Amino acid sequence: MSRVIVIGAGLAGLSAACHLIGQGHQVTVVEREAVPGGRGLRRVQEGFSFDLGPTVMTMPELLDEPLRAAGSSQAEAVPMRRLDPAYRGIFADGSELLVRDSTAATAAEIEKLAGAAEAASFVDLEADLARLYELELPHFIDTNYDSVLDLLAHPLAAAGLVRRGAFGPLQSMINKRISDPRLRRMLTFQALYAGLSPATALGVYAVITYMDTYRGVWLPEGGMGAIPAGMAEVVERSATIEYGRSVTALLRRPDGVVAGVRTDGGPLSADAVVCTLDAPHAYRTLLPELRLPRSLRRPVYSPSAVLWHVGVRGELPERAAHHNIHFGEQWEGCFEALVDRGELMPDPARLVTVSSLGEPGLAPEGCHTLYVLEPAPNLDGRVDWTAEREPFRERLATFLDREGYPTEIVTEHLVTPLDWAGLGMGGGTPFGLAHLFRQTGPFRPANHDRRVPGLFFAGSSTVPGVGVPMVLISGKLAAQRVEQWLP
Numbered sequence: 001m002s003r004v005i006v007i008g009a010g011l012a013g014l015s016a017a018c019h020l021i022g023q024g025h026q027v028t029v030v031e032r033e034a035v036p037g038g039r040g041l042r043r044v045q046e047g048f049s050f051d052l053g054p055t056v057m058t059m060p061e062l063l064d065e066p067l068r069a070a071g072s073s074q075a076e077a078v079p080m081r082r083l084d085p086a087y088r089g090i091f092a093d094g095s096e097l098l099v100r101d102s103t104a105a106t107a108a109e110i111e112k113l114a115g116a117a118e119a120a121s122f123v124d125l126e127a128d129l130a131r132l133y134e135l136e137l138p139h140f141i142d143t144n145y146d147s148v149l150d151l152l153a154h155p156l157a158a159a160g161l162v163r164r165g166a167f168g169p170l171q172s173m174i175n176k177r178i179s180d181p182r183l184r185r186m187l188t189f190q191a192l193y194a195g196l197s198p199a200t201a202l203g204v205y206a207v208i209t210y211m212d213t214y215r216g217v218w219l220p221e222g223g224m225g226a227i228p229a230g231m232a233e234v235v236e237r238s239a240t241i242e243y244g245r246s247v248t249a250l251l252r253r254p255d256g257v258v259a260g261v262r263t264d265g266g267p268l269s270a271d272a273v274v275c276t277l278d279a280p281h282a283y284r285t286l287l288p289e290l291r292l293p294r295s296l297r298r299p300v301y302s303p304s305a306v307l308w309h310v311g312v313r314g315e316l317p318e319r320a321a322h323h324n325i326h327f328g329e330q331w332e333g334c335f336e337a338l339v340d341r342g343e344l345m346p347d348p349a350r351l352v353t354v355s356s357l358g359e360p361g362l363a364p365e366g367c368h369t370l371y372v373l374e375p376a377p378n379l380d381g382r383v384d385w386t387a388e389r390e391p392f393r394e395r396l397a398t399f400l401d402r403e404g405y406p407t408e409i410v411t412e413h414l415v416t417p418l419d420w421a422g423l424g425m426g427g428g429t430p431f432g433l434a435h436l437f438r439q440t441g442p443f444r445p446a447n448h449d450r451r452v453p454g455l456f457f458a459g460s461s462t463v464p465g466v467g468v469p470m471v472l473i474s475g476k477l478a479a480q481r482v483e484q485w486l487p
């Protein structure tokens with residue numbers, strides 16, 4: 001049995017651990033916090049349970065894969081149900097659109113909002129996006145790259161993507177099929193998940209729209225915190241998770257091969273190490289003797305976000321859903337400010353997630369958890385976050401009041417890009433490197449470094465990228481590297 005250490009019990013680390021268990025290794029996960037989850041941490045405060053990170057869970061089958069590798073399943077370890085509605089879009093003209101739990105039900109909502117022709121276009125779009133997903137997932141996402149030439153390994157799939165406009169702008173791809181400006185926003189805002197504007201994101205990212213709008217948004221029993229909790233429980237059936245222990249250095253043999261890690265609780269030896277820290281942070285803190293790989297020398301980070309977690313007492317607006325996206329009047333101008341100029345959005349779109357609506361146990365009786373997210377520039381932008389913190393909070397409070405959410409605040413917690421940076425996230429963004437073409441696939445920081453044999457990377461700063469589905473895959477890709485490395 002070979003010994004493998006996984007640094008970090010976020011979703012990437014837990015996925016890697018599950019796959020490594022499945023391969024028969026002796027696995028130890030080392031996590032600096034007292035609980036699993038990483039960016040998906042749960043914070044319990046005055047009787048409220050706040051999920052601090054991801055709230056939009058898509059593609060449960062990608063969670064099933066690591067859990068099955070470790071002898072369990074998603075249904076057993078993290079039961080969940082499909083949300084209906086998945087999203088409620090609220091537009092500046094006062095109209096609303098519900099994205100429902102089936103294409104037909106959403107099409108019926110679109111017909112009410114924008115007419116039968118738009119509804120038919122929405123239905124037609126599904127087959128095209130499904131094909132994109134089928135072409136991209138096995139050939140370009142769920143795959144390890146050894147060289148740029150690997151991009152040419154599947155010429156038919158690549159040709160299929162070109163034919164479908166996947167290498168043109170996402171916005172143009174959608175605009176060709178959809179005319180209603182509100183529906184266009186609902187089908188392209190997902191570009192931001194990849195750290196880009198709809199005008200600059202490639203059409204390949206329409207697969208994110210496919211994943212949430214057509215394949216559904218899911219709510220785990222007990223809320224999003226149930227995902228890392230369930231995964232950790234499965235990992236601990238066959239491996240050890242050392243909580244409250246920070247890795248401070250990588251141990252290497254004289255020939256440079258990895259020999260384990262040093263932690264604040266002493267050294268741990270291993271035959272291979274999977275590191276899930278943000279890659280820039282990992283190189284600076286664990287491998288200071290190495291020059292940064294080229295892909296990390298001039299990184300372009302995704303925009304960041306300000307999160308306001310509020311525990312409130314009172315009634316929700318009548319039509320409130322689990323995920324409420326409040327769009328402003330402006331659109332392109334907001335992305336230009338945020339992405340191009342590093343400024344606050346002049347007329348921001350905001351996400352309000354009310355996890356306690358579907359999981360009342362997350363808040364005391366008569367109360368709700370509000371998760372208010374506004375996209376914001378990362379630390380390469382032009383905002384002085386020390387000065388901006390309080391005015392930002394005030395604006396979010398005014399917004400909640402205007403939109404009819406309860407205003408009696410019982411408890412709260414505000415997170416700005418400075419806080420993300422304090423947690424070791426490059427550029428002060430929890431969303432890692434933007435998915436520009438030059439930071440994607442074989443151009444993204446690789447999940448291995450030939451200068452450090454036996455060290456592998458997983459997580460959002462390496463392949464395939466950001467978000468729950470992607471980091472779950474990244475754990476599998478890292479485990480495949482380990483499998484090739486160890487005899």
Ligand SMILES: Cc1cc2nc3c(=O)[nH]c(=O)nc-3n(C[C@H](O)[C@H](O)[C@H](O)COP(=O)(O)OP(=O)(O)OC[C@H]3O[C@@H](n4cnc5c(N)ncnc54)[C@H](O)[C@@H]3O)c2cc1C
Pocket residue numbers: 007008009010011012013030031032033036037038039040052053054055056057058245246247248276277305307424430431458459460461466467468469471
């Ligand atoms: C606010 C927010 C909203 C999001 N929304 C969504 C969403 O709706 N849908 C979606 O799919 N994705 C979303 N994401 C993205 C998604 O959550 C992340 O891409 C994913 O969780 C990253 O997981 P990870 O394992 O790569 O990193 P992390 O979760 O950061 O895991 C790294 C782990 O390493 C630990 N660690 C760090 N340093 C050390 C050390 N020295 N020693 C030991 N342990 C250490 C950390 O404590 C952490 O547990 C969101 C993220 C955030 C923050």
